[in-house]
Amino acid sequence: MSQSAANSISPKLAGLTVLFISLLSCRPIVAIGWPELIILVVLVAILLGPLLFRLYRFLDKIQKGSRAEENKKK
Secondary structure (H helix, E strand, O other): OOHHHHHHOOHHHHHHHHHHHHHOOOOOOOOOOHHHHHHHHHHHHHHHHHHHHHHHHHHHHHHHHHHHHHHHHO
């Protein structure tokens, strides 16, 4: 393979090719069991939990502010 041909392959295409070839294998290369799935859920909860909680508080504050303005108009 020439140098220019090697540089023309994008990393996404290379990754998809490797993933496709691994899915065609007899034994699965990428295997996720229950322990890994639980760890993944816990990590997502730890990483996204505080962000979602702040978003909830922010939206609640905005809704309470708009309700207060509506009550003042009445």
